[in-house]
Amino acid sequence: MIETISRCIRYHRCGFVFLILQVTLMLSLLEVRIEIEATPGQQTFKTRMYAFLDPMDLLYSPLYSGFAMGAMFYGYGLLYLRSKGPLEGFLSRLRSSAMSVWQKCSPLMILPWCIKIVQGLCVVPVCLWLCLFNENLPQADHFVLLALLAIVLWLYVLTLAITSFILAMRLNIRLLRIRTIGRSDHELRAYAQGINELLGFEMLLVN
Template sequence: MRDYIPNFIRSHRCLCVFIMLQLTLMLSMLEVIIQVDPSPEPQRPLTRVYLVGKLSQLACSPLLSGFAMGAQFYGYGLIHLRTKGPLGGFLSRLRMAALSVWQQCSTVMLLPWCLNVVQGLCLFPAHLWECLGKDSCLEADHFLLFMILSILFWSNLLILAITSLVVAVKLNLRMLGARHIGSRNHELRAYAQGINELLGFEMIVVPV
């Protein structure tokens, strides 16, 4: 059981990255709202905490996470197109173009995900600052407890967001680097050139 989780992560690396991205994005879309309701004297004001999220945003969140996962696939998966048949030349050029675009712009695929996560993370500090500006908030019942729990939730979410981004970027850079071989082994270079000839495009970059 101790080795099962590491083996599962290694075997399903892209799935685990998608789960991290999706979980971070969904949690960032949930806005934590601390509301202080005045109550008649001599009772203290009441503190209420709400988790607010739009169903439309939550429903569309897998699309943003899936879009970000495009940075993890060679040529956005188009290199797997079969080029046999009358459209073989067109599909071959399409594969080469997809690989070239992926090589240059793959990290841009993470940008929409990052913008949505950053926007969600910025909402809570702004709301908390606005709430602290009210004189009655510190006197409210359980306000400090709810504030500390909300800050802990936001801090853990921030750590999760940074970790998810770092993991996704490192995986993307590793795949980008895997296209290039710097070995002087003639057999390995010949093997890479044979793969390129078989595929019909330069999947592996072999230095001259």
């Protein structure tokens, strides 16, 4: 069973990374708030935990994850444009430009995803910090329990976010290294130059 899962992950690595990015983003969009409220007709205070999820943020979340996945595709998909026909020269230059931009700027594609994650992770610490200045905090019931629950959830999302970021960046770095051919292997350099001439643009970088 474990071998089947690991084999499936290897064959569908990009889909697995997208799934992790999307799940992490959805969990970070879950806005957890802790409030201390007075009990009606009594002199006690209760701690309540609320969880909010904006449907619009949830609807647009795949766009952020998909944009982050753009860092893992050569030339942002323009590589697969057919260059035959009257626009052959223009499409070849377009693909070459896309590869050049991808080589230099692809890690920035994950930046909007990171911003959304950081915004979601900031909610719980700010909420707990504000609760500490509440004058009714010593009389509030179950504050410590709910605060610990919120912290555990926050740490889980933080760990998942760091893991997702590392997975995405490692995959991007691996793709960048695959494109580069070193100077030592002359046969491989000649083979790479032949591929570039056949494609009409610099698919592989030869140092």
